[in-house]
Amino acid sequence: MDARELVDYAASLDCIHCGLCLNTCPTYLLTGVESSSPRGRIHLMRSVAEDELQADADYAEELDFCLLCRHCESVCPSGVRFGALMEHARSALEPVRERGPLARLARRAGFDLVLRDRSALRAAATVGRVAQRLGLVRLAARIGGQRARGLADAPAIPPAAERARLPERTPAAGTRRSTALLLEGCVMPELLGATNRATLRVLAACGFEVHVAREHVCCGSLHAHNGEASGARALARETLEACDARSDEGGTPLPLVVNSAGCGSHLKELAPAFAGQPDLERRARALSARTLDLSEALTRGPGAEGLAALLARVPTPARSVRAAWDDPCHLLHGQHIAREPRAILGRIPGLELVPMELAESCCGSAGIYSLLRPADARRVLEPKLAALAASGAEILVTANPGCQLQWAAGVRRAGLAVRVLHLAEVLDEFVVSVARPATAS
Amino acid sequence: MDARVVEELRAVLGRDGVLAERARRTPYEADGLAFARCLPELVLLPRDTRETAAALRVLAAHGIPVVPRGAGTGLSGGATPVEGGVVIGTARMRRILALDADNRLARVQAGVVNADLGRAAARHGLFYAPDPSSQKACTIGGNVGENSSGPHGFRHGSTTRHVLGLVLVTPEGDVLDLSRPEHDPHGYDLVGLFVGSEGLLGIATEITVALLPLPPLVETMLALFRDLDSACDAVSDLVAARLEPTAIEVLDQLTIEAVEASVLAAGYPKDAAAVLLLESEGSEAEVASTLGAIEPLLRARGAFEVRRARDELERARLWAGRKGAYGAMGRVAPDLYVCDAVVPRTRLAEIVRVTIAICQARGLRVANVFHAGDGNLHPNIPYDRRDAGQLARVLEAGDAILDAVLAVGGSLTGEHGVGLEKIGAMGRAFSPDDLDAQCRVRDAWDPARRMNPGKLLPVHACRETHTRDPRGGAR
Numbered sequence: 001m002d003a004r005e006l007v008d009y010a011a012s013l014d015c016i017h018c019g020l021c022l023n024t025c026p027t028y029l030l031t032g033v034e035s036s037s038p039r040g041r042i043h044l045m046r047s048v049a050e051d052e053l054q055a056d057a058d059y060a061e062e063l064d065f066c067l068l069c070r071h072c073e074s075v076c077p078s079g080v081r082f083g084a085l086m087e088h089a090r091s092a093l094e095p096v097r098e099r100g101p102l103a104r105l106a107r108r109a110g111f112d113l114v115l116r117d118r119s120a121l122r123a124a125a126t127v128g129r130v131a132q133r134l135g136l137v138r139l140a141a142r143i144g145g146q147r148a149r150g151l152a153d154a155p156a157i158p159p160a161a162e163r164a165r166l167p168e169r170t171p172a173a174g175t176r177r178s179t180a181l182l183l184e185g186c187v188m189p190e191l192l193g194a195t196n197r198a199t200l201r202v203l204a205a206c207g208f209e210v211h212v213a214r215e216h217v218c219c220g221s222l223h224a225h226n227g228e229a230s231g232a233r234a235l236a237r238e239t240l241e242a243c244d245a246r247s248d249e250g251g252t253p254l255p256l257v258v259n260s261a262g263c264g265s266h267l268k269e270l271a272p273a274f275a276g277q278p279d280l281e282r283r284a285r286a287l288s289a290r291t292l293d294l295s296e297a298l299t300r301g302p303g304a305e306g307l308a309a310l311l312a313r314v315p316t317p318a319r320s321v322r323a324a325w326d327d328p329c330h331l332l333h334g335q336h337i338a339r340e341p342r343a344i345l346g347r348i349p350g351l352e353l354v355p356m357e358l359a360e361s362c363c364g365s366a367g368i369y370s371l372l373r374p375a376d377a378r379r380v381l382e383p384k385l386a387a388l389a390a391s392g393a394e395i396l397v398t399a400n401p402g403c404q405l406q407w408a409a410g411v412r413r414a415g416l417a418v419r420v421l422h423l424a425e426v427l428d429e430f431v432v433s434v435a436r437p438a439t440a441s
Numbered sequence: 442m443d444a445r446v447v448e449e450l451r452a453v454l455g456r457d458g459v460l461a462e463r464a465r466r467t468p469y470e471a472d473g474l475a476f477a478r479c480l481p482e483l484v485l486l487p488r489d490t491r492e493t494a495a496a497l498r499v500l501a502a503h504g505i506p507v508v509p510r511g512a513g514t515g516l517s518g519g520a521t522p523v524e525g526g527v528v529i530g531t532a533r534m535r536r537i538l539a540l541d542a543d544n545r546l547a548r549v550q551a552g553v554v555n556a557d558l559g560r561a562a563a564r565h566g567l568f569y570a571p572d573p574s575s576q577k578a579c580t581i582g583g584n585v586g587e588n589s590s591g592p593h594g595f596r597h598g599s600t601t602r603h604v605l606g607l608v609l610v611t612p613e614g615d616v617l618d619l620s621r622p623e624h625d626p627h628g629y630d631l632v633g634l635f636v637g638s639e640g641l642l643g644i645a646t647e648i649t650v651a652l653l654p655l656p657p658l659v660e661t662m663l664a665l666f667r668d669l670d671s672a673c674d675a676v677s678d679l680v681a682a683r684l685e686p687t688a689i690e691v692l693d694q695l696t697i698e699a700v701e702a703s704v705l706a707a708g709y710p711k712d713a714a715a716v717l718l719l720e721s722e723g724s725e726a727e728v729a730s731t732l733g734a735i736e737p738l739l740r741a742r743g744a745f746e747v748r749r750a751r752d753e754l755e756r757a758r759l760w761a762g763r764k765g766a767y768g769a770m771g772r773v774a775p776d777l778y779v780c781d782a783v784v785p786r787t788r789l790a791e792i793v794r795v796t797i798a799i800c801q802a803r804g805l806r807v808a809n810v811f812h813a814g815d816g817n818l819h820p821n822i823p824y825d826r827r828d829a830g831q832l833a834r835v836l837e838a839g840d841a842i843l844d845a846v847l848a849v850g851g852s853l854t855g856e857h858g859v860g861l862e863k864i865g866a867m868g869r870a871f872s873p874d875d876l877d878a879q880c881r882v883r884d885a886w887d888p889a890r891r892m893n894p895g896k897l898l899p900v901h902a903c904r905e906t907h908t909r910d911p912r913g914g915a916r
């Protein structure tokens with residue numbers, strides 16, 4: 001393969017090596033190694049393209065070590081699109097890299113089978129739950145040694161009742177202000193059904209009639225982040241079809257509300273997957289434009305009005321609870337959303353929003369990173385756990401399923417008395433469920 | 442590299458402390474002087490003084506050349522590796538060892554990032570004065586190496602004014618503790634000698650710095666001009682009038698365009714040909730009187746708008762924009778060459794004009810963003826190192842600018858050091874006797890000349906002077 005095809009060479013030239021990104025990079029802060037920094041990784045990519053460096057195992061390892069948190073991208077004055085650069089480099093390397101037969105099998109099973117098919121996902125969840133209950137997982141982790149450590153760290157799969165799917169249509173509670181499509185997600189229903197149901201209740205309580213595309217499985221963000229560009233393209237196509245088929249009475253496609261920052265960030269940058277197919281590109285851009293993170297849906301237009309009306313019905317509790325917001329990378333660095341969630345949390349009666357240091361840096365979840373590289377993922381979370389403890393928060397709020405699981409595991413390990421909740425769950429518990437009934441209207 | 446040496450080094454630094462794989466060494470091949478590159482044989486990352494000393498002893502025993510490195514943001518090639526040499530990086534020495542708020546000092550490991558020290562100090566109402574624009578990345582050790590300054594150097598001076606003590610490791614691997622207070626009054630000021638020595642005398646591992654109390658009030662002012670000349674003349678006037686703001690920076694239009702197109706967009710007006718960014722700190726009365734006295738001078742030189750930052754947020758954004766100017770130039774070209782020369786402040790406008798003409802004559806673009814209060818020019822020349830012809834013209838322009846600066850009694854470097862970049866000009870700035878004296882100082886510390894060889898002091902100058910050694914003892 002031509003070395004130039006291994007990386008997006010032109011984009012790598014955008015880096016002027018000023019170093020302003022270094023101090024934001026979790027893997028550089030952990031190791032002090034330049035090739036594990038954004039500037040260093042871009043240097044490696046450029047060296048590969050210029051035939052100065054072989055795309056060898058060490059190169060691959062530095063790509064894998066990256067969390068793809070895109071913190072570096074947020075601070076880069078030169079406008080380097082690091083996320084896109086890294087996705088490209090991983091995808092281009094995938095066909096030529098050496099993986100053991102087992103690793104290859106697991107990868108193909110995960111990306112080509114499970115994540116692309118609802119019944120396979122459900123079956124995997126059932127098998128996984130049984131294995132976890134029987135202690136088989138811990139056993140496998142012990143036998144598999146270092147490489148299977150991720151298994152033991154994998155989140156507990158909830159019982160079948162909690163894994164129920166969302167209904168196709170849920171009416172607004174009270175006055176209908178708007179209609180929206182909610183992205184149910186691929187692993188969300190299996191691992192975090194409670195978060196999905198909370199999201200649904202919050203949206204309905206804020207006046208949304210909520211639709212769910214039940215035939216849709218996965219938006220492809222995990223594929224895109226992990227070097228599976230063609231799988232990502234296929235899933236992007238399916239997502240387009242599912243979303244474009246839902247419109248309101250006037251025929252306008254429904255806005256798509258997303259409660260997973262990783263998926264939202266991917267959906268807002270969908271167009272490049274269809275480069276060279278103008279019609280699909282246009283449709284992808286339109287979908288991106290109507291994709292809203294939950295926090296956006298509740299701070300603008302009818303959603304904001306609905307939330308305000310709802311908040312007005314919440315009595316002030318006697319005791320307030322301290323909560324800290326942790327910016328999910330794909331919300332802050334991927335979608336540049338920082339104010340909205342804080343504004344929402346700041347308005348909840350009885351919730352005191354306390355600042356937490358390092359809120360803007362990665363927790364180590366990073367999609368499936370915490371499964372692939374559990375030891376690194378833990379090390380990345382360590383300083384943030386200390387910051388959480390220092391903040392005095394009793395609740396840690398996030399807005400991304402992976403972060404939720406990663407934090408929950410970390411808090412458990414550290415023995416902190418902190419609950420980890422999704423923004424939707426906080427709203428459900430502290431607003432929706434305690435609001436006085438609306439006066440008949 | 443000899444496998445035995447690698448094993449010896451691993452024994453003292455651990456596996457993670459020795460980078461031998463090609464992919465892990467590659468990003469160290471250059472610092473901020475992008476066109477100069479050389480692959481190091483190894484990169485060593487000690488965690489403290491003891492490990493640094495142990496590693497240097499191994500390297501001394503094998504006669505291996507050493508290049509110290511902080512964050513590699515240096516712009517003169519001070520951290521460019523040398524043929525057959527290793528790099529010793531301080532990126533795993535990032536601990537703030539002590540912060541004594543009552544005595545206003547901090548003891549830090551050399552790899553502590555300038556901005557991290559600033560943040561820690563701010564928690565105690567203090568700050569660390571030297572503030573290079575690279576402060577979010579550059580290390581205190583690198584600042585010591587280059588005697589770095591920054592926008593606020595106008596008032597507070599460069600690094601050397603703020604370093605109280607050092608622990609350093611000599612090229613042979615001996616530890617020299619120059620940080621205990623009793624060293625201060627006696628004998629030579631070795632700390633002063635070490636600051637600015639560009640990695641030729643040893644490796645600083647721990648640095649004790651002075652911290653200053655945060656001023657009660659800081660105000661930032663912007664003055665917009667229709668041409669760069671007037672902005673420069675206004676600075677000359679301010680300095681002549683002995684007005685003492687804390688910082689006087691100039692940004693020209695190309696710089697502003699790049700900054701405003703970036704994530705650091707700060708609201709710099711795009712219609713001004715030049716902007717003066719001024720800051721004053723002190724009591725309310727002091728700030729009011731300083732800025733009040735400055736404004737009419739600026740207007741007299743044609744400032745068409747003078748305004749103050751409304752709040753702390755705007756102030757922070759203006760500075761972030763200024764400090765991100767280098768990075769923002771990445772939108773113009775893949776590489777940036779930053780000249781660094783100091784001229785008498787009465788001649789700012791004239792020399793800036795000359796630098797622009799020099800660049801234009803060679804078909805090069807140039808952005809001017811600089812520490813005007815100090816007379817420290819930074820003509821920024823965007824280029825692409827893959828274009829050999831263009832690179833040659835950039836270097837030629839750099840040389841011509843230095844000549845122009847030396848001709849008016851200026852100096853070779855304000856804050857970026859000589860490194861590799863300006864080593865050729867040393868012979869023009871110093872007489873053979875001067876250079877000889879400097880070589881002898883170096884030889885007293887590093888007789889084998891293994892520390893950062895080929896930087897700062899031209900080797901041929903050393904050889905020449907040694908053959909003229911009055912004692913006849915050429916080495």
Ligand SMILES: Cc1cc2nc3c(=O)[nH]c(=O)nc-3n(C[C@H](O)[C@H](O)[C@H](O)COP(=O)(O)OP(=O)(O)OC[C@H]3O[C@@H](n4cnc5c(N)ncnc54)[C@H](O)[C@@H]3O)c2cc1C
Binds near residue numbers: 592
């Ligand atoms: C965007 C940008 C803006 C900049 N703005 C400024 C500015 O405003 N003012 C300014 O003065 N400079 C500026 N610089 C230049 C540069 O940041 C400074 O020279 C800085 O001090 C270098 O620090 P570093 O940690 O990157 O050191 P490096 O570049 O790694 O090293 C610099 C020199 O110090 C030596 N060295 C490093 N660590 C040690 C140690 N522990 N012991 C002994 N020697 C050591 C090295 O051998 C080398 O010679 C800027 C650079 C960039 C890229």
Ligand code: SF4
Binds near residue numbers: 019039080
């Ligand atoms: S901030 Fe941007 S331009 Fe600067 S080194 Fe990092 S990626 Fe490169």
Ligand code: SF4
Binds near residue numbers: 037
């Ligand atoms: S994406 Fe995150 S982990 Fe990867 S280089 Fe950027 S800051 Fe580092």
